[in-house]
Structure formats: C-alpha cells, structure tokens
Amino acid sequence: MSEKDLTEGLVYNYTSAMEPPTRDVRIEPTNAYLGTCRSLKRAMGQGCAKFNSRYFSQGIGCQLILALGIVRTFQNVVTIIHGPLGCASNNIGLAGFNKTARALKGKPANDVIWIHTNLDEADVINGGDEKLKNAILYAEKEYRPDVIVIGNSCVPGIIGDDIDSLVDDLTPLVSAKLVPVHCEGFRSRFVASGYDAAYHGLLKKLVDPPEVIESVIVGAQDEAERLERIRRQNSRTVNLLNVGSTSFGDEVELSRILTAIGLKVNVLPLYGHVDEIARMGEAALNVSICATHDDYLIGHLRERFGTPFVIDTLPIGIKNTNQWLRAIGAALNLSEETEKVIALETSQLLEALEPFKKTLAGKSIWVGGGETRIFTTAEFFQSLGMKVLGLKPHNFDRFAIPMLDDVDDPETAVAVAAGQPAEEIVYLKRLKPDLYVGHGGANGWVVRLGIPTIPLYGQSQNHMGYSGAFELARKAARALLNTNLAKKVGANVVLPFKQAWYDSDPLANIKEIQPEESLRSAVQ
Secondary structure, three states, X not given: OOHXXXXXXXXXXXXXOOOOOOHHHHOOOEOEEEEEHHHHHHHHHHOOHHHOEEOOOOOOOOHHHHHHHHHOOOOOEEEEEEOOOOOOOOHHHHHHHHHHHHHHOOOOOOXXXXXXXXXXXXXXXXXXXXXHHHHHHHHHHHHOOOEEEEEEOHHHHHHOOOHHHHHHHHHHHOOOEEEEEEOOHHHOOOOOHHHHHHHHHHHHHOOOOOOOOOOOOOOHHHHHHHHHHHHHHHHOEEEEEOOOOOOHHHHHHHHHHHHHOOXXXXXXXXXXXXXHHHOHHHOOXXXXXXXXXXXXXXXXXXXXXXXXXXXXXXXXXXXXXXXXXXXXXXXXXOHHHHHHHHHHHHHXXXXXXXXXXXXXXXXXEEEEEOHHHHHHHHHXXXXXXXXXXXXXXXXXXXXXXXXXHHOOOOOOEEEEEOOOHHHHHHHHHHHOOOEEEEOOOOHHHHHHHOOOEEEOOOOOOOOOHHHHHHHHHHHHHHHHHOOHHHHHHHHHOOOOOOHHHHHOOHHHHEEOOOOOHHHHOOOO
C-alpha cells in the first residue's frame, strides 16, 4: 500500500491532539462479519460492514493490555496502571516473557516494573488524581527511571481524571519523562486502538526531531531541512518497526535480508532504550512489518519528520516476502540489489520446500489471528498445495482488502471476530480442516475437536522472511505426519457446548447485516 493509499481522504493532526482518534473513525474497520472473501470485499467497498455487531459476544480484548504490551518493553521504564486493581493483571504472566525477550535481543534482562493506583469506590466519587500523583512521585524516588508511563484505564476515563494536566504539573518535579497513554477500553470496539494510544504517547513525549543547523538567513532554513532529508536518504538507515508477535528469530532474519541489499537496520521501538527511540526521526525510511500495529506510528513520523515509509504487506512466505522487499528497495533506489537477493533466496528456498510439499499437498487448513498475518500465512500454505477452508481475522480493515484476492477460492469462508472461540468452534466442527494455524490460546479449544494445531507466531519461533517460510512449512508437515495427540484429545476431552449450539446458525448472531444464501453457504 502506498503513502497516497494510506493518507488519501484522511486528515489527522497527530502532533497537537491530546489523544489519537479511535480506529472506528479513522480506518472504519469491522470486527463482526461472516461470509466469504468475495462478499467481504463487496461489503467493505460498500462501507456497510463497519456497522456490524453481535447480539452476544463471548469476550474481547482490552486496549490497555495492548498499549502496555508496547510500553512495558522499553528499557528503564516504570509503568503506572491508573485504574482498579484488576486492570492489567496479565502483567504478572507476561513479566517473565518480557525478561526473556530482552535477554534474547542482547538487552539488559531487567525486571518489568509497574505500579497500580488501585482505585476504589471512594476514588470513583472523589477522583483518583491524588493517588496517581503519589504513584508518579514514588516511582521517581524509588526507581529513578528514564520514563514513567501512565496507562489510563476505563474508570479514570469515565470519572474524568485529567492525567494530562497532572503530567504537566509534575514534569518540572521529576527527572523522568512522563508519558500519558489514553487507552480507555470503552473508547473503541477495536482493541488495536491500544497500539495507537501507546504510539501517540511515545511520539509526543519521547521522539526528538532530527538536529538541523538553524540559520538566520531568509530561506536558508528550508534548504537546510532539504539537505538533511537528502543526508538521511543517503545514509540508508531504516527503522524496522517490530511488534509484540515478532520473535527474535524474525528480527534476525528480516535484518539479515535488509542488510544484504545494503541497508543499516534499527529494530524499534519494542525493547528499545529511550535514547534509541528518541532518534527514530533520523531514519531514511520506516519499514512496517504489520499495518495493524504500525499505520498510526508511521503516519505520525511522516507528518513530523517527513520520513517516507513502506507499509506494503507482512513478509511471510515467498510471495509476500519478495513483495515486501521490493517495496523497500524501490523506496531507496536499490531495486537492482534487491532483485539479486530475491533470486538467490527464492531459488534456495523453493528447493528446500520440496520435501514438505509431499506431506502438505491436498490437505486443508484454517487460519485465525491478526488480519495481515493470517492472510499472508494462508497464501504461503496455499502455494504449497494446501486448500484454505477459512480465515478468522480478529478485525478487518482496508489494509487487508487486497489480500482477499490472494485466496484462490473467492468463496472461502471468512469469519471476522475478535476472540469469540465459541463461534469459531462451530465453523471448525462443520468444515473439519486437516490443520489449524492460530493465535496464541486458540489451540486449547481447537485440539479438543481432534484437529492438529500449530501456532501462528511465538517468541521462540521464526515465521518471517525466507528462513521463516521454511520453519513454518516444516512445523506444518511435522504436525500432519503424526496427528495422534489431537485424535486422542478429541476422543477423550469434550468441549462445553451442547449439540444445539453446534446446530445453530452462526450468522444469526451478527447484527445489521443482510443475510444472503451465498454467505450462509460458507459454513453450512
């Protein structure tokens, strides 16, 4: 997707806004749809899918969790969760994950530190500003961090705690940089808005503009800024924008192939030091791995620093890795070098994949998770001879519309749902795929249907780039060569659903959609 495609018809004021616009308004996505690739493309083109919702929702994620998943990775940062005690309780389970990830990346394996304001009923009436003030001052005195991030949860957002004014008042009193993050869950139906909230705070408070020599001569300042942009372009330094689902192996592989075409790679912002993050504006190009995570970040950097970007596809599989790499090479006038790398890597990979094709060809697959990741993963397995029976993106927006055309059968089922495993189980029980590739946590549900599963991503796994394609194919082949575990679990462990649920019409749970027989046929 080009910069023109990303920004056409959309006018933001990234730098002056106190908080980012929600994704409901900004990119008009949907999180409730059941149909086919063909019908979803039509519905997105007509603009009607964004109005869909559910009569019953089993569960959904939290913007606060996604925002904290970014900011808690920074080096020497203390996170303050401003809300009732239950908010962000998953920090406990992810503390070890973050520490291990830091060690893998060669960063100091420090503990994840967070403080909770623990708002109670009295605070709901009287306001929680005083507790937040005390928490900030305590964090400064006890830990002396470089950054203190305040994650604002639903309750202070509802009662009207003014965390921005409090930050302004306390900034002269503390040495740490104070970063407010507005990630109140009620603001949006789309939990990915939490990424935007985290990046908005990061960009306003932590990223410094590139140094440009100032001049008093009229017109010279514009020339100095132009020369600075040329200098950055010639430096061939790119920001490879990592995300929470990017493993260390993914980062190594993508850095390897970008270095091979002549680029210097900074992997940011997750697990970065404040000084590294502050210099994000100095790069010649910002390279996105996943539009769901990055589109707000790169738009903000483009507005503030004039930095061009690539937000083309997610580099999983041969086709999409090559497409991603070509977009980067074209942006930096390195197309010739890029084609040499692509030719070498592709020929070696195709040869290495041949043994796996014998196992995978003719088998069927269902893929569930983040939109760009599942479509690129499905396309790769399709290229190995597998049949894509269905896809379950958490959300669906304009960034994934071109990927619908990569699915061979336009009547392939698409069930857009954030979470909702009970719905997905109905589809899987009817379609009976040979293999399920899914988001973390889904395998526990699916394997009880007797369906073998492999993870869509993982911190210890490499699924991106050329080596990632090899690993992904090898995992799938291994899972299909021995399906005994799934069969035994499916035969002995039951799911908590009655037969009436399996016999129900999944489409009946979707509100504000016009039922059509072509849609129903996808999961009948």
